Amino acid sequence: MSDPVTRDPVTPVLAVTDLRVHLPASRIQVLDGISLDILPGETLCLVGESGSGKSVTSLATMGLLPKKALAIAGGSVRLEGEELVGASDARLRALRASRMAMIFQEPMTALNPVMPVGRQIEEVLKTHMHLSARERREKVLAMMEQVHLPNIERVYGSYPHQLSGGQRQRIMIAMALILDPKLLIADEPTTALDVTTQKQILKLIKEMQERMRTSVLFITHDMGVVADIADRVCVMHHGQMVETGAVADILRSPREDYTRRLLSAVPSLTPRPPRPDATREKVLTVSELAKTYAQRSLFGPKRETVAAEEVSFTLGRGRTLGIVGESGSGKSTVARCVMRLIDPTSGSIRLGTQEVSDLSPATLRPFRKRIQMIFQDPYRSLNPRINVGESIAEGPCNFGLPKAQALRRARELMTLVGLPEDAVERFPHQFSGGQRQRIAIARALAMEPDVLVADEAVSALDVSVQAQVLDLLADLQTRLGIAILFITHDLRVAAQICDDVVVMHKGRIVEHGTAEDVLARPRADYTRDLLAAAPGRHWDFANFRPLETAV
């Protein structure tokens, strides 16, 4: 894994050599001989799929491995030449924040919810420096200014829940960098954020890094982010280093097979060629759909929150319509209204020719068959107490199919989604995330629906698994002629699978058209912003080359 490029004899800020981490109880190796070093001012991206050991690497470096559960079995971690493996807890505590700092994926849980954020930043100063209260406050406000928080006096006294996700992450960054550490470890810091916010946070990290000459160890699963910010990349798989090198080398000419597969699985932003709309038969027609949440309060006026408004679209048999938008854009509200899991405030939903928006639960029941849903979280979408065969058979049984026949059908469906048919007797926890999503698809297909609503159905999956599930959906669509309403925040996924795309923003549709028109020639400003914020948009990962036609 040594880097063939000869570098200046600068001492690396962080030098990890042959780091091994195992589970003490079973001696299972979690990290197997990880070596990496980061030079001053450099950004090293650690990429890999879930379970590859990238977070364990960062926690081992910080000395934050969960005690008893994971232990360092060998190797060395040197921060500016100082050995951290075997260092005392007191020493590690002193080094954290002052010499190395960390930011996490979900700033809401990393911040204390009952303390104003300004005081939380001050806490770091209190622990590590001797300053008067006034000096501390001034330093905190200066730092908040540097991370471009608006209205810093007010934000100083705000609680985490009063800030947006992006602002919270800025607070985390301010907290991490206030003592001017040499190394910043960022563990998926933008994964929970919208693309436009992600772009701003990445820019901020870059800016802070240039100003303070901090080295950054950036952990991510997103190749787009890697292409945007990395100087060097280190690819991990199953606790081992697969490949390491300069970002351009890795993206252009990956040496290892695994890296090549990982890059090829990244969906391209170039929309798929349009398919002819053969039948012109509409299976789902939504018009003027609106959903308002009224918040009653004991005192003061009634407040209304508009989740979706004037939403209209049609979906033809065998076609895929993507609803794209950031969090809070109302795309999931629309999906849930269409499924009649929540009741729309007004508007019409027609399944084929049948109006379903105003049916009572009892009269709606026969039409439930015709529209089915796949959910985002594969770990929560299957009842953990029921074996998968019964889960799949439940729907048909509800509509009068004899149990034995439904179970036989479940076995066929398992084969259809690429799982062995004898797996029907297993329980959800015995499957991986991707496999569970296949089971969820099988369960939806058991009803033989006309429309499949996929709400962020591949967002929780690793890219390679994501590609497989998308292929499966496309394959099933051509074979069974199902129409798919595909809800996603990921423009790359939308570009791969959708015929038509609806872009939603703040509960309204801002653009509607064929995937090719919307993603390649966007008309609305918002769509343009979204596309511009998509990480790695200048790079064609699957073909290992930059894209000439940048949007």
Place this chain on the structure above:
Amino acid sequence: MASSSHTDAGALPVARPRYIPNLAHLRFAPTVAGLCLLLIVLMAIFAPLIAPHDPIAMLPAQRLKPPSDTFLLGTDAYGRDLLSRLIYGARISLIVGLGVMVIAIAVGLPLGLLSGYFRTLDAILMRIMDGLMAIPSVLLAIAVVSLSGSSLLTVMIAITIPEVPRVVRLVRSVVLSARNEPYVEAAIAMGTRLPALLARHLMPNTYAPLIVQGTYICASAILTEAILSFLGAGIGTETPSWGNMISEGRMYFQLKPSLIFWPGVLLSICILSVNLIGDAARDLLDPRLKKRTGA
């Protein structure tokens, strides 16, 4: 943790063996508590075989005797054998404890399921439950018993009433969080009818917390029954219970302290055992606590 990524469709994880309890993992306190409770249960079931004397036969000539070969723990103020009364007293405590637990769950579980599922019903039902919870439980029990006469059944009903709201609230809170789970929504989308939805997808989530809550209800019912008996509002003195034994023994406390001591000891051991088993059940059933203790 390590999910195989590229072989997603093919290789399946090996089926895990079913959970086999390992005796070496048993912890000290719950084990001792379990053994104590087992002894008390056996004592109650086989009372006619174990008890050396009739627990209600009065022998006026043998009043307040110290322990002897015939009366191992001596006799009470009416000349009844203390040991025999203690053994029979276990029956009342266990019947009340288990009975109240079963009735409270039988009534509270369906109410809680419906309350958690239907918003409108919830608003009404919860206010009723709030009202019930506001009544002091012992006072309510005394009122019920004095109105309808003291029998085992009325005592049990009187103790059950204030326990029901606790069960309803617990079940409701579990249902409230579970009904938003995607698998429940998936079941709704598949046209699952309400009874099946409740029984198949929502109710199983309540089992673990109910088992734990059940042990606490059991312990508190045993204690409340003893309090009622002590106050003279419990089961009639002709049926021995640990509570009314303490109540009767109180007058002769200075002459013969063991009249209070032994029922008191058994009552404490019984309640402590049930509570410890409840704690152990919670540790076992709550995955978060399990992780922390490393069990």
